[in-house]
Amino acid sequence: MQENMAHSPNRQFRPLPVPSVTVEGFWGSWQDAVCEHTAATLLDRCVEAGMLRQVDPDQPSPGIVIPIVTWLGTPQMFWDSDLAKSIETIAYSLYRKPNPELEARADAIIDLYQRLQDPDGYLNSFFQRIKPEWKWTNLRDFHELYCAGHMIEAAVAYYQATGKRKFLDVMCRMADYLVRMFGRGPGQVRGYCGHEEIELALVKLARVTGNRAYMDLARFFVDERGQQPNFFIEEAIRHGRDPKGVQKDTLGYSQSHMPVREQTKVVGHAVRAMYLYSGMADIATEYHDDSLTRALETLWTDLTQKQMYVTGGIGPAAANEGFTDYYDLPNESAYAETCASVGLVFWASRMLGRSPNRRYADVMEQALYNGAIAGLSTDGRTFFYENPLESLGHHHRWVWHPCPCCPPNIARLVTSLGSYIYGVADDEVAVHLYCRSQARIELANGARFTLSQDTDYPWSGDIGLTVEAEAPARFALSLRVPAWARGPRLAVGGEAVDLTEASADGYVRIEREWQPGDRIDLSLPLEPRLLRAHPAVRQDAGRVALMRGPLVYCLEGADNGVGLNSILLGSGAGEARTANLPDLGGAVVLDLPVQRERAEAWGDDLYAEKERATEPDTARLVPYHLWDNRQPGEMLVWVREARG
Amino acid sequence: MQENMAHSPNRQFRPLPVPSVTVEGFWGSWQDAVCEHTAATLLDRCVEAGMLRQVDPDQPSPGIVIPIVTWLGTPQMFWDSDLAKSIETIAYSLYRKPNPELEARADAIIDLYQRLQDPDGYLNSFFQRIKPEWKWTNLRDFHELYCAGHMIEAAVAYYQATGKRKFLDVMCRMADYLVRMFGRGPGQVRGYCGHEEIELALVKLARVTGNRAYMDLARFFVDERGQQPNFFIEEAIRHGRDPKGVQKDTLGYSQSHMPVREQTKVVGHAVRAMYLYSGMADIATEYHDDSLTRALETLWTDLTQKQMYVTGGIGPAAANEGFTDYYDLPNESAYAETCASVGLVFWASRMLGRSPNRRYADVMEQALYNGAIAGLSTDGRTFFYENPLESLGHHHRWVWHPCPCCPPNIARLVTSLGSYIYGVADDEVAVHLYCRSQARIELANGARFTLSQDTDYPWSGDIGLTVEAEAPARFALSLRVPAWARGPRLAVGGEAVDLTEASADGYVRIEREWQPGDRIDLSLPLEPRLLRAHPAVRQDAGRVALMRGPLVYCLEGADNGVGLNSILLGSGAGEARTANLPDLGGAVVLDLPVQRERAEAWGDDLYAEKERATEPDTARLVPYHLWDNRQPGEMLVWVREARG
Numbered sequence A, B: 001m002q003e004n005m006a007h008s009p010n011r012q013f014r015p016l017p018v019p020s021v022t023v024e025g026f027w028g029s030w031q032d033a034v035c036e037h038t039a040a041t042l043l044d045r046c047v048e049a050g051m052l053r054q055v056d057p058d059q060p061s062p063g064i065v066i067p068i069v070t071w072l073g074t075p076q077m078f079w080d081s082d083l084a085k086s087i088e089t090i091a092y093s094l095y096r097k098p099n100p101e102l103e104a105r106a107d108a109i110i111d112l113y114q115r116l117q118d119p120d121g122y123l124n125s126f127f128q129r130i131k132p133e134w135k136w137t138n139l140r141d142f143h144e145l146y147c148a149g150h151m152i153e154a155a156v157a158y159y160q161a162t163g164k165r166k167f168l169d170v171m172c173r174m175a176d177y178l179v180r181m182f183g184r185g186p187g188q189v190r191g192y193c194g195h196e197e198i199e200l201a202l203v204k205l206a207r208v209t210g211n212r213a214y215m216d217l218a219r220f221f222v223d224e225r226g227q228q229p230n231f232f233i234e235e236a237i238r239h240g241r242d243p244k245g246v247q248k249d250t251l252g253y254s255q256s257h258m259p260v261r262e263q264t265k266v267v268g269h270a271v272r273a274m275y276l277y278s279g280m281a282d283i284a285t286e287y288h289d290d291s292l293t294r295a296l297e298t299l300w301t302d303l304t305q306k307q308m309y310v311t312g313g314i315g316p317a318a319a320n321e322g323f324t325d326y327y328d329l330p331n332e333s334a335y336a337e338t339c340a341s342v343g344l345v346f347w348a349s350r351m352l353g354r355s356p357n358r359r360y361a362d363v364m365e366q367a368l369y370n371g372a373i374a375g376l377s378t379d380g381r382t383f384f385y386e387n388p389l390e391s392l393g394h395h396h397r398w399v400w401h402p403c404p405c406c407p408p409n410i411a412r413l414v415t416s417l418g419s420y421i422y423g424v425a426d427d428e429v430a431v432h433l434y435c436r437s438q439a440r441i442e443l444a445n446g447a448r449f450t451l452s453q454d455t456d457y458p459w460s461g462d463i464g465l466t467v468e469a470e471a472p473a474r475f476a477l478s479l480r481v482p483a484w485a486r487g488p489r490l491a492v493g494g495e496a497v498d499l500t501e502a503s504a505d506g507y508v509r510i511e512r513e514w515q516p517g518d519r520i521d522l523s524l525p526l527e528p529r530l531l532r533a534h535p536a537v538r539q540d541a542g543r544v545a546l547m548r549g550p551l552v553y554c555l556e557g558a559d560n561g562v563g564l565n566s567i568l569l570g571s572g573a574g575e576a577r578t579a580n581l582p583d584l585g586g587a588v589v590l591d592l593p594v595q596r597e598r599a600e601a602w603g604d605d606l607y608a609e610k611e612r613a614t615e616p617d618t619a620r621l622v623p624y625h626l627w628d629n630r631q632p633g634e635m636l637v638w639v640r641e642a643r644g
Helices: A027-049 A051-055 A079-096 A100-116 A125-130 A144-162 A166-181 A197-211 A212-226 A231-238 A248-253 A271-284 A290-306 A336-349 A359-373 A408-417 B025-049 B052-054 B079-096 B100-116 B123-132 B142-164 B168-181 B198-209 B212-224 B231-238 B248-253 B270-286 B290-306 B336-350 B356-374 B407-416
Strands: A021-023 A423-426 A428-433 A439-442 A448-455 A462-468 A474-478 A491-494 A495-497 A506-513 A518-523 A529-535 A543-548 A551-556 A568-569 A577-581 A589-599 A614-623 A639-640 B022-024 B422-425 B428-431 B435-444 B448-455 B462-468 B473-480 B489-492 B496-497 B507-514 B518-523 B531-532 B543-548 B551-556 B568-570 B577-582 B587-597 B614-623 B640-641
Touching: A021 A027, A021 B212, A027 A051, A027 A100, A051 A079, A051 A100, A051 A125, A079 A100, A079 A144, A079 A166, A079 A408, A100 A125, A100 A144, A100 A166, A125 B356, A144 A166, A144 A197, A144 B428, A166 A212, A197 A212, A197 A271, A197 A462, A212 A271, A231 B142, A231 B270, A271 A290, A271 A336, A271 A474, A271 B551, A290 B079, A336 A359, A336 A408, A336 A577, A359 A474, A359 A551, A423 A439, A423 B079, A428 A448, A428 A506, A428 A639, A462 A474, A474 A518, A495 B142, A495 B231, A568 A614, B022 B614, B025 B052, B025 B079, B025 B100, B025 B407, B025 B435, B025 B577, B052 B079, B052 B100, B052 B123, B079 B100, B079 B123, B079 B142, B100 B123, B100 B142, B142 B168, B142 B270, B168 B212, B198 B212, B198 B270, B212 B270, B270 B428, B356 B407, B356 B473, B356 B551, B422 B435, B422 B543, B428 B448, B428 B507, B462 B473, B473 B518, B496 B507, B531 B577, B551 B568, B568 B614
Parallel strands: A428 A474, A568 A639, B428 B473, B568 B640
Antiparallel strands: A021 A439, A423 A428, A439 A448, A448 A462, A462 A518, A474 A506, A491 A495, A491 A518, A529 A543, A543 A551, A543 A639, A551 A614, A568 A589, A577 A589, A589 A614, B022 B435, B422 B428, B435 B448, B448 B462, B462 B518, B473 B507, B489 B496, B489 B518, B531 B543, B543 B551, B543 B640, B551 B614, B568 B587, B577 B587, B587 B614
């Protein structure tokens, strides 16, 4: 692997639009599940919850807000975001699988929003229809800009997927309203949202419209965050609220406790943090802003070296839906919200905006294949909000939730997965993810080609890439070699490439004039790996986690009966035998020789001065993201390790 | 140890009154701390909370109940119980250390209660002064009989300690009122309290007054509990409340889901369960009721073999302050309320009412020396409510709590400890606990003597007992030999007694005519023991707990720095060296060779395919009940075990 001198920090790698990539294989199956079930389910459940009554100008206002304990079916200030994420999912799904009925339903909702929009461009069904007197009174808690952000993302997606401009135009008018309202000029508000999202959404809108004002507003929100005097404290005082409620701890909850460039520790609400960092990374890319990139690199190290589950789950605590102490990673009570891992994928993908680097792409893959996709059942019908790494068997996916943020979030990630595979610069394509797919690419240098991946990844580590083009095309192709791959092999046009000299960023860069039909073969050995956690992670002490490629594996009761903590793994993960399990869509499972403590041999004593006798047994481990797709039962990621 | 044929199930062993036993040594120091600090502190804090304003007829009613979130300083329906337990503590403390000022304060409160009492005998400051319209409307939730029970216990204690009858007379009038109100006769209520306590209190009152009606009422409450139709469901319907709120799960919370004799699983609120079983055991003893005893034996097995921490802590969950699944014993999040362990001591002591049996006495000692006394700081000034078995260092004793049940509960147990040492039948004294002390005993058979214990137990296992009397006295002395003691030795009058033949109940019974000055020497070896938990206790998998005699030991940050889960104990607890630690009142601490994982050697990776390197170290373990008495820091009971 040669040192890549061509990676200038001032290049910009941007994702391909979703419609440019046809996804098959592993992610294709997930996309099919979302297209066939999840997309319509999301809309059905939003409607059942009463969200359309809130939006529809022809219906009477559903009225006041009932206390939070009975909030199911009660108008919510974040409902526009749930509806928007559902429409975004539908948009991507329409591209993959045309569905006139679903498209008509989405069009009808967009029509409602168009009619609801105020003449000045303002659009938010809760503050227009339920609590007009609360409009712009509490940027910290009321999700007003957050909702706008998700509607912008949905509008961009719907435009890209269908070519219809109506929703995009609506949201441009709202964005224009925001451009007028926020800023440092006279009469403008120097505020930002308590729940970050608008930043990354405005970047998307700017990219698709070419309107720089949206990008500048995103940068403004990033730059203003946490500045003194603190906007949220000033806002509370202005509206007669006790500013004590917005002192440091609470400000950290929304990452507004200090200017973003000074932040070094990942704190607060996990999803909010991920969305903020995503927006920061976009701004860093678009404005070549090294000061933001430096802060983000520090935060990345903080998160991935001290606060992340092996599944890419983040935010261990339910209390703040977020972060606690360093190395505090409880398994059974892990919150690890699906949305947070989805958000980590967002952030990681955007850290690739300035140059390829497996430091980010490896974690993107880890979160994607484990903490994020676990949030969806294989049939696309049920959802996890929390993603523990251990369960007694009482934790199951549900059909809906009063705060339905996770279902459309994982669904839109799955259906837009094609846009995470590549990063495209003027004369270079970085391959971040491996997945059977065809990407239609046109570079700024004029090269036009289709890049095809032929692979059964992640079940197999063999990947064949083909450049399909009508004419030779000159560009660099950068292939990620994951840090976990031991002994990877690469051949270009059948000729082996030496990978022993690792490049610092973990990508192999091949720059040449590609001929139509040129083929690259990459082989990533998928030997199971036994991982241990840092000694400070008390919850994983004396335990190992098993990974194969990007997948974390777990024990399930369905294969191993009750008492998963009586299973002791030996040191040799090399003894694992793989099998394909038809019950789990042919997933590769691992069978390992283990020792097992026998409760029967122990007797009735609760505590005693005796050994726990063991006997040999075989344990089966299945991919973590597939757990709870068969019969209910226990689950365990961090398995006890037999010593000596 | 000879089989004890003399233990008829129809004998009755009752505790000695508190004033009959002078306690010194280990428990004497704790009693001094309570007498010097806790007793007055309890009263001060009750007064600061506003409890006397609720009781005092001359003061305006403190008014309505403010929602529970701001309940500090707000009148509570359980306040009479807190005040009563404080007076009970004061009563015992006055016997040990006369304190005219404290006695005068208690007298003044008793005067207030006397004046508050209704002409018909009814007494409850909350329902007389705050919410008269709620009187007797909700036996399930309103703690009305529970408060009466604690006031009866306090009245009995105050009478025994001071000889003053006023409080006792007041509570007899209340008890007479209850005797009229509750029963199966016409116009009587066939109900019982949602928070058990009145049962055991009425037994105490019957014993001290000789009034059998009180005992019969206690039996009535026990017999009626959980009968069909369920009283709590009927009561809810009668008062227009949704009976759905009192279906099976909720009824189990107060152990009223089925008749008590049919209950086989310990469920619900832990303190309530313990108080119920205590009352049941009293009734079993007083009425020779084998059907109750059989039910209690089953419940005892259920609790101690499937639901008890090694500390004698019980009730792992905060959500119901009680029990969850079998073998579910999380350490860091353990609720294990101090009151629940105190209640377990109550129950265990009453299981000794029909005959001595170390099955109960060993657990009584285990709960007393660990889960219960941990609730009090050594200076008697601060308190634990929850008693986790692992802490990151954020869990500390507090000076007060809006639900201040634990401080007076542990305080009254400590000051009444003398009454738990012995069980006295007509012609037999059972020695359940070892503690330097002098007990003045008069048996029904006429024998009068003082039984002295000379020992540094639990720091030393050598116990000398002397019978001091003016004349020879014929009686049996039964000495508990704890199940944990390996190689105990016994000599009577210098002559060794063979203990190799263990009796089924674990007591050595010596029946003879004792001469003044007769001496018994019992030696219980205190070799440290490494305990493992049942394989189904997932939270203790791969871990050991260390005990010495009745004491559970733990690692503390004060001795071992940070990262207690990086410490690996070898198999040889025999290598432990003991030391006396002046910082902890000369407590015996244990120093052990261990292996320790070094975070520095590991590096920055959060997860990696490498071993956690270890190096030899020495760890210090201190008695669990003494933790958090020095500088704040981590604590850990279940220490990782090095294997092989």
